[in-house]
Amino acid sequence: MDISTQTRSEGSEARLLERLRGGDSRAFETLVRTHTPILLRVARRFMRSEEDARDAVQDAFVSMFKALGGFESNARLSTWLHRILINACLMKLRTRRRHPEEDIEEYLPRFRDDGHQLESSVPWAESAETILELRELSNLVQRSIDQLPDTYRVVLLLRDIEELTTEEAAQILGVTPNAVKIRLHRGRQALRTLLDPHIRSVE
Amino acid sequence: MTSARPFLPCSEVIAFLADYLANELAEEIRAEFQRHLVVCPSCIAYLRSYEQTIRMAKLAAIDTSEIDDAPEDLINAILEARMKE
Numbered sequence: 001m002d003i004s005t006q007t008r009s010e011g012s013e014a015r016l017l018e019r020l021r022g023g024d025s026r027a028f029e030t031l032v033r034t035h036t037p038i039l040l041r042v043a044r045r046f047m048r049s050e051e052d053a054r055d056a057v058q059d060a061f062v063s064m065f066k067a068l069g070g071f072e073s074n075a076r077l078s079t080w081l082h083r084i085l086i087n088a089c090l091m092k093l094r095t096r097r098r099h100p101e102e103d104i105e106e107y108l109p110r111f112r113d114d115g116h117q118l119e120s121s122v123p124w125a126e127s128a129e130t131i132l133e134l135r136e137l138s139n140l141v142q143r144s145i146d147q148l149p150d151t152y153r154v155v156l157l158l159r160d161i162e163e164l165t166t167e168e169a170a171q172i173l174g175v176t177p178n179a180v181k182i183r184l185h186r187g188r189q190a191l192r193t194l195l196d197p198h199i200r201s202v203e
Numbered sequence: 204m205t206s207a208r209p210f211l212p213c214s215e216v217i218a219f220l221a222d223y224l225a226n227e228l229a230e231e232i233r234a235e236f237q238r239h240l241v242v243c244p245s246c247i248a249y250l251r252s253y254e255q256t257i258r259m260a261k262l263a264a265i266d267t268s269e270i271d272d273a274p275e276d277l278i279n280a281i282l283e284a285r286m287k288e
Contacts, residue, residue: 036273115212121248141263185221
Protein backbone atom coordinates (compact mmCIF):
# COMPACT_ATOMS: atom_id res chain seq x y z
CA MET A 1 0.00 0.00 0.00
CA ASP A 2 1.53 3.37 -0.96
CA ILE A 3 1.49 6.28 1.45
CA SER A 4 -1.34 8.17 -0.24
CA THR A 5 -3.55 5.04 -0.27
CA GLN A 6 -2.70 4.39 3.35
CA THR A 7 -3.54 7.96 4.31
CA ARG A 8 -6.87 7.74 2.47
CA SER A 9 -7.60 4.43 4.19
CA GLU A 10 -6.74 5.87 7.60
CA GLY A 11 -8.91 8.89 6.85
CA SER A 12 -11.92 6.76 5.95
CA GLU A 13 -11.32 4.59 9.02
CA ALA A 14 -11.26 7.66 11.25
CA ARG A 15 -14.59 8.81 9.74
CA LEU A 16 -16.07 5.33 10.20
CA LEU A 17 -14.91 5.31 13.82
CA GLU A 18 -16.48 8.69 14.43
CA ARG A 19 -19.80 7.45 13.04
CA LEU A 20 -19.58 4.25 15.11
CA ARG A 21 -19.03 6.25 18.28
CA GLY A 22 -22.01 8.37 17.36
CA GLY A 23 -24.18 5.23 17.31
CA ASP A 24 -24.66 5.23 13.51
CA SER A 25 -26.32 1.89 12.63
CA ARG A 26 -25.27 2.07 8.99
CA ALA A 27 -21.65 2.48 10.03
CA PHE A 28 -21.93 -0.56 12.24
CA GLU A 29 -23.42 -2.57 9.38
CA THR A 30 -20.60 -1.44 7.07
CA LEU A 31 -18.05 -2.53 9.65
CA VAL A 32 -19.73 -5.91 10.15
CA ARG A 33 -20.04 -6.57 6.41
CA THR A 34 -16.44 -5.54 5.75
CA HIS A 35 -14.78 -7.50 8.53
CA THR A 36 -16.94 -10.59 9.09
CA PRO A 37 -15.55 -12.67 6.19
CA ILE A 38 -11.94 -12.41 7.32
CA LEU A 39 -12.82 -12.75 11.03
CA LEU A 40 -14.85 -15.87 10.29
CA ARG A 41 -11.87 -17.36 8.51
CA VAL A 42 -9.66 -16.74 11.56
CA ALA A 43 -12.32 -18.11 13.94
CA ARG A 44 -12.63 -21.30 11.88
CA ARG A 45 -8.94 -22.00 12.50
CA PHE A 46 -9.41 -21.82 16.25
CA MET A 47 -12.82 -23.36 16.73
CA ARG A 48 -13.62 -26.97 15.97
CA SER A 49 -17.17 -26.36 14.77
CA GLU A 50 -18.73 -23.87 12.37
CA GLU A 51 -21.31 -22.96 14.99
CA ASP A 52 -18.63 -22.05 17.54
CA ALA A 53 -16.69 -20.07 14.91
CA ARG A 54 -19.79 -18.01 14.08
CA ASP A 55 -20.60 -17.51 17.77
CA ALA A 56 -17.04 -16.27 18.38
CA VAL A 57 -17.35 -13.71 15.57
CA GLN A 58 -20.66 -12.51 16.97
CA ASP A 59 -19.22 -12.30 20.50
CA ALA A 60 -16.27 -10.32 19.13
CA PHE A 61 -18.50 -7.67 17.52
CA VAL A 62 -20.59 -7.34 20.68
CA SER A 63 -17.41 -6.92 22.78
CA MET A 64 -16.06 -4.45 20.27
CA PHE A 65 -19.18 -2.35 20.39
CA LYS A 66 -19.08 -2.23 24.19
CA ALA A 67 -15.39 -1.26 24.17
CA LEU A 68 -15.62 1.32 21.39
CA GLY A 69 -15.15 4.24 23.79
CA GLY A 70 -11.78 2.90 24.90
CA PHE A 71 -10.44 2.27 21.42
CA GLU A 72 -7.26 4.21 20.74
CA SER A 73 -7.48 5.83 17.34
CA ASN A 74 -3.79 5.29 16.65
CA ALA A 75 -4.43 1.53 16.29
CA ARG A 76 -6.02 -0.02 13.21
CA LEU A 77 -9.64 -1.08 13.65
CA SER A 78 -8.91 -4.36 11.84
CA THR A 79 -5.99 -5.16 14.18
CA TRP A 80 -8.12 -4.36 17.20
CA LEU A 81 -11.00 -6.52 15.94
CA HIS A 82 -8.55 -9.36 15.22
CA ARG A 83 -7.36 -9.30 18.86
CA ILE A 84 -10.90 -9.12 20.21
CA LEU A 85 -11.88 -12.09 18.05
CA ILE A 86 -8.90 -14.14 19.25
CA ASN A 87 -9.94 -13.39 22.83
CA ALA A 88 -13.50 -14.47 22.03
CA CYS A 89 -12.20 -17.73 20.50
CA LEU A 90 -9.97 -18.45 23.50
CA MET A 91 -12.84 -17.78 25.93
CA LYS A 92 -15.00 -20.22 24.01
CA LEU A 93 -12.26 -22.85 23.84
CA ARG A 94 -11.83 -22.62 27.62
CA THR A 95 -15.50 -23.41 28.16
CA ARG A 96 -15.33 -26.28 25.64
CA ARG A 97 -12.26 -27.90 27.17
CA ARG A 98 -14.04 -30.50 29.26
CA HIS A 99 -12.05 -33.62 28.46
CA PRO A 100 -8.46 -34.19 29.62
CA GLU A 101 -5.77 -32.88 27.29
CA GLU A 102 -4.37 -35.44 24.93
CA ASP A 103 -0.73 -36.18 25.69
CA ILE A 104 1.73 -34.62 23.24
CA GLU A 105 4.70 -36.77 24.29
CA GLU A 106 4.03 -39.41 21.66
CA TYR A 107 4.60 -36.81 18.92
CA LEU A 108 7.94 -35.58 20.27
CA PRO A 109 11.32 -36.98 19.22
CA ARG A 110 12.81 -39.63 21.47
CA PHE A 111 16.44 -39.99 22.44
CA ARG A 112 18.83 -42.70 23.55
CA ASP A 113 20.55 -42.43 26.93
CA ASP A 114 23.56 -40.83 25.23
CA GLY A 115 21.33 -38.07 23.78
CA HIS A 116 21.31 -39.30 20.17
CA GLN A 117 18.01 -39.47 18.30
CA LEU A 118 16.42 -42.88 18.83
CA GLU A 119 15.32 -42.97 15.20
CA SER A 120 17.30 -41.00 12.63
CA SER A 121 15.31 -38.21 10.98
CA VAL A 122 14.81 -38.66 7.25
CA PRO A 123 15.09 -35.57 5.04
CA TRP A 124 11.89 -34.32 3.47
CA ALA A 125 11.77 -33.59 -0.23
CA GLU A 126 12.78 -29.93 -0.49
CA SER A 127 10.05 -29.46 -3.05
CA ALA A 128 7.34 -31.10 -0.94
CA GLU A 129 5.51 -27.79 -0.76
CA THR A 130 5.32 -27.55 -4.53
CA ILE A 131 4.77 -31.24 -5.30
CA LEU A 132 1.63 -31.41 -3.21
CA GLU A 133 -1.31 -29.57 -4.70
CA LEU A 134 -1.84 -26.46 -2.60
CA ARG A 135 -5.36 -27.56 -1.70
CA GLU A 136 -4.11 -31.02 -0.73
CA LEU A 137 -1.29 -29.53 1.37
CA SER A 138 -3.69 -27.16 3.03
CA ASN A 139 -6.07 -29.98 3.98
CA LEU A 140 -3.24 -32.15 5.27
CA VAL A 141 -1.72 -29.37 7.39
CA GLN A 142 -5.08 -28.25 8.78
CA ARG A 143 -6.10 -31.81 9.65
CA SER A 144 -2.74 -32.27 11.40
CA ILE A 145 -2.99 -28.98 13.32
CA ASP A 146 -6.47 -30.02 14.45
CA GLN A 147 -4.98 -33.20 15.94
CA LEU A 148 -2.78 -31.21 18.32
CA PRO A 149 -3.93 -30.76 21.92
CA ASP A 150 -5.43 -27.27 22.36
CA THR A 151 -2.65 -26.04 24.65
CA TYR A 152 -0.15 -26.39 21.82
CA ARG A 153 -2.50 -25.87 18.87
CA VAL A 154 -3.56 -22.43 20.13
CA VAL A 155 0.02 -21.21 20.63
CA LEU A 156 1.01 -22.47 17.18
CA LEU A 157 -1.95 -20.65 15.64
CA LEU A 158 -1.22 -17.44 17.53
CA ARG A 159 2.51 -17.37 16.75
CA ASP A 160 2.96 -19.02 13.35
CA ILE A 161 -0.38 -18.28 11.68
CA GLU A 162 -1.78 -15.12 13.28
CA GLU A 163 1.78 -13.80 13.68
CA LEU A 164 1.51 -12.46 17.22
CA THR A 165 4.82 -11.92 19.02
CA THR A 166 5.81 -14.17 21.92
CA GLU A 167 4.94 -11.36 24.35
CA GLU A 168 1.54 -10.69 22.74
CA ALA A 169 0.66 -14.39 22.82
CA ALA A 170 1.80 -14.63 26.45
CA GLN A 171 -0.35 -11.67 27.40
CA ILE A 172 -3.46 -12.93 25.65
CA LEU A 173 -3.06 -16.41 27.20
CA GLY A 174 -2.07 -15.17 30.66
CA VAL A 175 1.14 -17.23 30.69
CA THR A 176 4.83 -16.38 30.71
CA PRO A 177 6.72 -15.73 27.44
CA ASN A 178 8.83 -18.77 28.26
CA ALA A 179 5.72 -20.97 28.46
CA VAL A 180 4.72 -19.69 25.02
CA LYS A 181 8.15 -20.57 23.62
CA ILE A 182 8.05 -24.08 25.08
CA ARG A 183 4.51 -24.75 23.83
CA LEU A 184 5.31 -23.38 20.38
CA HIS A 185 8.38 -25.58 20.05
CA ARG A 186 6.50 -28.68 21.19
CA GLY A 187 3.54 -27.86 18.95
CA ARG A 188 5.80 -27.44 15.92
CA GLN A 189 7.62 -30.67 16.73
CA ALA A 190 4.34 -32.55 17.04
CA LEU A 191 3.06 -31.07 13.78
CA ARG A 192 6.30 -32.12 12.10
CA THR A 193 5.82 -35.68 13.37
CA LEU A 194 2.25 -35.76 12.05
CA LEU A 195 3.33 -34.47 8.62
CA ASP A 196 6.44 -36.64 8.39
CA PRO A 197 4.91 -39.86 6.96
CA HIS A 198 2.99 -37.89 4.33
CA ILE A 199 5.90 -35.74 3.17
CA ARG A 200 8.34 -38.66 3.09
CA SER A 201 5.99 -40.51 0.78
CA VAL A 202 5.97 -37.55 -1.61
CA GLU A 203 9.65 -38.07 -2.51
CA MET B 204 47.93 -31.70 23.70
CA THR B 205 44.28 -30.61 23.60
CA SER B 206 41.48 -32.99 24.44
CA ALA B 207 38.65 -33.15 21.90
CA ARG B 208 35.64 -31.19 23.08
CA PRO B 209 32.52 -33.36 23.25
CA PHE B 210 29.70 -32.49 20.87
CA LEU B 211 26.32 -31.36 22.12
CA PRO B 212 23.93 -34.31 22.13
CA CYS B 213 21.06 -34.37 19.58
CA SER B 214 18.58 -33.94 22.45
CA GLU B 215 20.03 -30.51 23.32
CA VAL B 216 20.33 -29.43 19.71
CA ILE B 217 16.68 -30.25 19.09
CA ALA B 218 15.68 -28.54 22.34
CA PHE B 219 17.43 -25.34 21.15
CA LEU B 220 15.98 -25.45 17.62
CA ALA B 221 13.35 -22.73 17.96
CA ASP B 222 15.81 -20.37 19.67
CA TYR B 223 18.39 -21.12 16.98
CA LEU B 224 15.96 -20.25 14.18
CA ALA B 225 14.82 -17.12 16.02
CA ASN B 226 18.47 -16.13 16.34
CA GLU B 227 18.13 -16.03 20.11
CA LEU B 228 20.97 -18.36 21.06
CA ALA B 229 24.05 -17.00 22.80
CA GLU B 230 26.98 -16.88 20.36
CA GLU B 231 28.84 -19.60 22.23
CA ILE B 232 25.91 -22.05 22.17
CA ARG B 233 25.18 -21.19 18.56
CA ALA B 234 28.74 -22.19 17.64
CA GLU B 235 28.34 -25.50 19.49
CA PHE B 236 25.00 -26.03 17.79
CA GLN B 237 26.58 -25.53 14.37
CA ARG B 238 29.53 -27.78 15.25
CA HIS B 239 27.02 -30.56 15.97
CA LEU B 240 25.14 -30.00 12.70
CA VAL B 241 28.31 -30.47 10.67
CA VAL B 242 28.62 -34.07 11.87
CA CYS B 243 24.93 -35.03 12.30
CA PRO B 244 22.83 -35.54 9.13
CA SER B 245 19.89 -36.63 11.29
CA CYS B 246 19.75 -33.28 13.10
CA ILE B 247 20.17 -31.43 9.79
CA ALA B 248 17.21 -33.40 8.42
CA TYR B 249 15.24 -32.58 11.57
CA LEU B 250 16.12 -28.87 11.40
CA ARG B 251 15.14 -28.57 7.72
CA SER B 252 11.86 -30.45 8.17
CA TYR B 253 11.08 -28.30 11.25
CA GLU B 254 11.55 -25.18 9.10
CA GLN B 255 9.40 -26.70 6.36
CA THR B 256 6.70 -27.44 8.93
CA ILE B 257 6.52 -23.74 9.85
CA ARG B 258 6.43 -22.70 6.19
CA MET B 259 3.72 -25.25 5.38
CA ALA B 260 1.56 -24.11 8.29
CA LYS B 261 1.72 -20.54 6.96
CA LEU B 262 1.13 -21.67 3.39
CA ALA B 263 -1.89 -23.73 4.37
CA ALA B 264 -3.42 -20.71 6.08
CA ILE B 265 -2.84 -18.53 3.03
CA ASP B 266 -4.35 -21.13 0.72
CA THR B 267 -7.71 -20.88 2.40
CA SER B 268 -7.69 -17.15 1.84
CA GLU B 269 -10.31 -17.19 -0.89
CA ILE B 270 -12.71 -15.19 1.16
CA ASP B 271 -16.35 -16.02 0.71
CA ASP B 272 -19.02 -13.47 1.40
CA ALA B 273 -20.07 -13.52 5.01
CA PRO B 274 -23.19 -15.62 5.59
CA GLU B 275 -26.19 -13.28 5.62
CA ASP B 276 -27.75 -15.00 8.65
CA LEU B 277 -24.57 -14.35 10.65
CA ILE B 278 -24.51 -10.67 9.61
CA ASN B 279 -28.14 -10.34 10.68
CA ALA B 280 -27.50 -12.11 13.99
CA ILE B 281 -24.62 -9.71 14.75
CA LEU B 282 -26.70 -6.65 13.84
CA GLU B 283 -29.59 -7.90 16.00
CA ALA B 284 -27.25 -8.67 18.92
CA ARG B 285 -25.99 -5.09 18.74
CA MET B 286 -29.55 -3.73 18.81
CA LYS B 287 -30.20 -5.65 22.03
CA GLU B 288 -27.14 -4.16 23.74
